[in-house]
Amino acid sequence: MTGxxxxxxxxxxxxxxxxxxxxxxxxxxxNVDTPGYVRRRAxxxxxxxxTEVALWSRDTSAGHGVRTAGITRMSExxxxxxxxxxxxxxxxxxxxxxxxxRVESGTGEPxxxxxxxxxxxxxxxxxxxxxxxxxxxxxxxQILAVGQALADAIRAQAxxxxxxxxxxxxxxxxxxxxxxxxxxxxxxxxxxxAQATSFGxxxxxxxxxxxxxxxxxxxxxxxxxxxxxxGGLDVTVGGEPLVSGLSASQVTxxxxxxxxxxxxxxxxxxxxxxxxxxxGSFGGEVGAVGELLTTSLPGLLGQLDAVxxxxxDAVNAQHAAGYDADGVAGTPFFSYDATLGAASSLQVxxxxxxxxxxxxxxxVGGNQQGSNAGKIGELTGAKDAYGRLINGLATEIxxxxxxxxxxxxxxxxxxxxxxxxxxxxxxxETVNLVxxxxxxxxxxxxxxxxxxxxxxxxNRMAI
Amino acid sequence: MSTFRVTxxxxxxxxxxxxxLGLGRLxxxxxxxxxxxxxxxxxxxxxxTASAMRLRDSLSxxxxxxxxxxxxxxxxxxxxxxxxxxxDTVISARGLALQGANSGSMSPASREALxxxxxxxxxALLDQANSTYLSRPVFGGTVSGDKAYDTTGAFLGDGGExxxxxxxxxxxxxxxxGRTVFGDGATSVFAELDALSTALRAGDDAGVQTxxxxxxxxxxxxxxxxxxxxxTYKRIEQAxxxxxxxxxxxKSELAExxxxxxxxxxxxxSMAEFGYKTALAASARxxxxxxxxxxx
Numbered sequence: 001m002t003g004x005x006x007x008x009x010x011x012x013x014x015x016x017x018x019x020x021x022x023x024x025x026x027x028x029x030x031n032v033d034t035p036g037y038v039r040r041r042a043x044x045x046x047x048x049x050x051t052e053v054a055l056w057s058r059d060t061s062a063g064h065g066v067r068t069a070g071i072t073r074m075s076e077x078x079x080x081x082x083x084x085x086x087x088x089x090x091x092x093x094x095x096x097x098x099x100x101x102r103v104e105s106g107t108g109e110p111x112x113x114x115x116x117x118x119x120x121x122x123x124x125x126x127x128x129x130x131x132x133x134x135x136x137x138x139x140x141x142q143i144l145a146v147g148q149a150l151a152d153a154i155r156a157q158a159x160x161x162x163x164x165x166x167x168x169x170x171x172x173x174x175x176x177x178x179x180x181x182x183x184x185x186x187x188x189x190x191x192x193x194a195q196a197t198s199f200g201x202x203x204x205x206x207x208x209x210x211x212x213x214x215x216x217x218x219x220x221x222x223x224x225x226x227x228x229x230x231g232g233l234d235v236t237v238g239g240e241p242l243v244s245g246l247s248a249s250q251v252t253x254x255x256x257x258x259x260x261x262x263x264x265x266x267x268x269x270x271x272x273x274x275x276x277x278x279x280g281s282f283g284g285e286v287g288a289v290g291e292l293l294t295t296s297l298p299g300l301l302g303q304l305d306a307v308x309x310x311x312x313d314a315v316n317a318q319h320a321a322g323y324d325a326d327g328v329a330g331t332p333f334f335s336y337d338a339t340l341g342a343a344s345s346l347q348v349x350x351x352x353x354x355x356x357x358x359x360x361x362x363x364v365g366g367n368q369q370g371s372n373a374g375k376i377g378e379l380t381g382a383k384d385a386y387g388r389l390i391n392g393l394a395t396e397i398x399x400x401x402x403x404x405x406x407x408x409x410x411x412x413x414x415x416x417x418x419x420x421x422x423x424x425x426x427x428x429e430t431v432n433l434v435x436x437x438x439x440x441x442x443x444x445x446x447x448x449x450x451x452x453x454x455x456x457x458x459n460r461m462a463i
Numbered sequence: 464m465s466t467f468r469v470t471x472x473x474x475x476x477x478x479x480x481x482x483x484l485g486l487g488r489l490x491x492x493x494x495x496x497x498x499x500x501x502x503x504x505x506x507x508x509x510x511x512t513a514s515a516m517r518l519r520d521s522l523s524x525x526x527x528x529x530x531x532x533x534x535x536x537x538x539x540x541x542x543x544x545x546x547x548x549x550x551d552t553v554i555s556a557r558g559l560a561l562q563g564a565n566s567g568s569m570s571p572a573s574r575e576a577l578x579x580x581x582x583x584x585x586x587a588l589l590d591q592a593n594s595t596y597l598s599r600p601v602f603g604g605t606v607s608g609d610k611a612y613d614t615t616g617a618f619l620g621d622g623g624e625x626x627x628x629x630x631x632x633x634x635x636x637x638x639x640x641g642r643t644v645f646g647d648g649a650t651s652v653f654a655e656l657d658a659l660s661t662a663l664r665a666g667d668d669a670g671v672q673t674x675x676x677x678x679x680x681x682x683x684x685x686x687x688x689x690x691x692x693x694x695t696y697k698r699i700e701q702a703x704x705x706x707x708x709x710x711x712x713x714k715s716e717l718a719e720x721x722x723x724x725x726x727x728x729x730x731x732x733s734m735a736e737f738g739y740k741t742a743l744a745a746s747a748r749x750x751x752x753x754x755x756x757x758x759x
Contacts, residue, residue, distance in 0.1 A: 032471065104504050110515040110721065120523035127527050127628060131534040132597065361605060361623060369605040374628060377527075383520060391513045394505030401506060412480065416473060423470030427754040434758065 006064070007450045013065030014443035017044055020068045021436040025429045036212035038075045038422040040204060045069035073204045075211070077227055079418050084215050086411040088222035088284045093404040095288035099164060100296065100397050106160035109390045115157060116390070118150040119311075119383045126377030133358040133370030135325040140353035143373075147333065151346040154308050158343035161301045165293065170261040172253065172289045179220045179242075179251050179286065183235070186213040187248035190232030194246065197231050207231065217242070221251070222283015238281025240272035249273030251286075256293070268294050296396075301341065303389045308342035311382030318379065322357030322372030327364035330357025330372075471753070478746035485739030492732045501723045511720050518717040525710045528629050532703045535627040535637040538596045539696045542639055545594040545601065546689040549644065552591065553685055556584045556656060557678040563663045564671050571666070578663040585656040589614065592645050602641030611641045616653030618642055629702045635695055644688045652681050 021042045031037040047064035108114040125146040129139040189210045196203035214225050214233045223235040223242055235243040242249050249272055256268030268290060270277045279290035312334035319330040333356075335349035336342040350356060359369035495501050505512040563569065563577045592612045594601050603611035605623030613619055618641055625638040645652050655677045662670025 101504075101506070104506060107505070109505055110502060110512050110519060112519075116516050116519065117523075120520055124523060124527040124530075127531055131531060131627065134597070134599075359605075361621065363605075363607045363621070368599060368607045369623065369625075371605070371623075371626075374626075378628070387513065387516050390505055390516065391509055394509040394512050397506035398509050412476075416476070419470060419473050419476065420468045423468075423472045425468070425470040430754045430758065 010065035011443045011446040017066045018436045018440040025433040028424045029429050032424045036208045038073050039424045041072045043069040083414050084218035086414050088218040090411045091219040091284045092288045095285045097400045097404050115153045118153040122150045123377045126373045130370040130374035147348045165297050169257045183243050183248040186243045191246035194230040220284050238277035240275050304343035305341045307385045308346045314379045318376045319357050323359045323362045324357045325354040327362045327367050481742040485742045488735040492735050495723045514720045522713045529706045531627045532629045538637045541596045552588050553682045560675045578660040581660040616651040618647040
């Protein structure tokens with residue numbers, strides 16, 4: 001037998017549950033634009049009668065109402081992990097591409113103001129000198145000016161690359177600071193999730209925070225995440241734990257970059273929690289900047305140095321084979337400092353136009369011959385090397401662009417799947433809200449009906 | 464439910480990326496049209512960049528070859544003109560020699576007059592042998608001074624060759640070794656004229672005959688050398704014409720690689736504009752309605 005007033009309690013449980021449903025719908029709508037917010041759903045469970053079989057216990061009631069069994073956070077850990085991985089890859093490719101594109105636009109090729117054009121001008125000026133090798137003539141002055149312009153153009157490109165290296169070193173310092181701060185935040189969220197879980201509190205907001213922090217950490221380091229039994233997330237980089245439960249390790253730069261952002265001359269090395277980790281183990285932004293600093297930018301500078309060295313050595317060798325206006329064998333036309341890098345230190349070594357060794361005969365006193373100038377004007381080694389450099393860079397950027405585009409499509413698609421699961425739909429929430437409102441009204445109606453029934457029983461019977 | 468769940472944010476994100484994509488395309492075509500170039504940086508087309516750099520380099524070489532050829536032609540023009548004068552002078556000298564060949568019928572005074580005339584021709588010939596182009600003697604090879612012959616008729620040149628590069632692997636000689644035209648010292652045309660003038664003064668008929676024979680040979684030598692200069696000049700002229708053609712071809716090839724195809728780009732602009740507008744219109748329509756509007 002059920003009690004006289006049992007249905008009141010049933011109606012009350014329904015009213016309570018529908019209130020919760022409405023609360024959740026309004027919370028979902030309120031957080032529609034909150035970053036990292038995952039929609040919630042109230043799970044209802046019916047309160048049945050006694051289910052334990054007992055000799056003297058007989059329960060014949062039709063149910064005791066409803067209870068809110070829990071608030072589900074509509075996320076899928078696998079999809080979250082996938083999203084973090086793809087975001088890490090996107091961040092790596094985008095960061096690297098952005099820098100390489102900047103370097104490329106600094107070359108000004110193909111165009112009439114780049115190094116290639118300056119090299120053509122240089123060859124032309126030597127041939128002009130062959131045509132008009134008069135001592136004291138304008139062609140001798142011109143070859144010095146054109147040579148200096150070429151050296152300036154090559155130095156400008158080297159500066160372009162070295163200043164980019166400087167920028168990336170400072171950026172690396174900032175990134176590492178951000179990684180460490182984020183790792184610390186994630187560890188503290190992990191701790192609070194573990195506490196909330198053990199006390200049975202609602203930890204959905206903490207989980208939202210946890211996912212936002214873990215996503216940022218993946219974008220920064222490309223680290224691998226794994227879920228802990230207590231609901232927290234661990235992150236490892238290159239096999240070394242960066243975040244493990246409530247403790248966070250520090251990423252430190254152990255070589256390559258000084259504290260003020262300058263290069264210390266050593267190769268770039270990292271440590272996570274004191275254990276050495278190679279720059280190649282990092283993905284994300286740190287990995288991209290690491291790759292630029294260890295491979296791409298030094299490689300480019302090395303190629304530029306080779307171009308400058310080829311140019312200077314070939315011109316100097318041919319220049320030495322000739323004779324200047326006084327019939328003296330030519331001194332080096334270009335000078336460079338190999339320790340600083342040929343491209344960064346290329347200069348025209350001659351200031352006196354009479355010292356240009358245009359002649360191929362050692363005649364003394366007003367040497368008016370120009371064959372050697374013609375021979376210098378035919379040198380093409382540096383031009384070819386420079387063409388290969390520009391073409392290599394262009395091909396690299398072009399293929400990286402395609403890679404990044406494909407990766408971004410994939411990332412967008414995974415984000416789309418994640419959004420489909422976790423995102424808030426106004427229409428759905430509105431429907432839930434209206435349904436809950438109707439259910440609430442119906443429960444209230446049950447209550448007033450019971451009231452009327454009792455009124456009949458108490459006030460109208462046996463009078 | 465098996466259908467893909469769509470949320471407002473899905474639509475907003477997709478609209479935004481659609482609009483971004485449309486605007487990106489629009490800006491790419493706009494860049495091409497406003498710069499007039501389809502390769503604005505190497506990565507726009509690596510192969511195109513390689514061709515463009517190669518073509519630019521060839522174009523600059525061709526321009527220089529053309530300038531070299533111009534210089535060569537200027538130089539050879541002087542040589543050519545001088546050779547014409549030299550031929551005339553040698554012919555005049557031979558004429559004088561023929562006049563004086565019969566010395567028996569001539570008075571010493573008229574022989575002296577002929578001899579003086581021959582001396583003057585020798586002076587003229589010496590001037591011609593020392594002709595210059597841009598203050599450099601054209602018959603002196605690569606000599607550093609400004610004379611190819613001294614007054615005694617001795618060759619001062621160094622026998623060096625002066626050549627000009629008029630093609631990737633073509634060099635042409637733009638000077639003439641004075642010795643192939645005028646000879647040197649005792650075997651020079653100057654010595655021959657000296658001998659003629661001496662023979663005329665002395666009334667030495669045999670000497671005059673020898674001089675006539677020598678001048679005949681000289682005349683042939685000069686015209687042979689002259690013909691060679693003419694042939695070289697013709698060759699450079701031909702090279703110059705070819706260079707101008709090559710320059711035009713290279714320019715049009717470069718334009719093909721680097722410059723934007725206007726009708727195509729304009730068409731692409733319209734397409735990109737249409738795509739962008741469609742994305743905007745679709746976004747505007749799809750983002751407005753929600754169930755809220757129907758629940759009043």
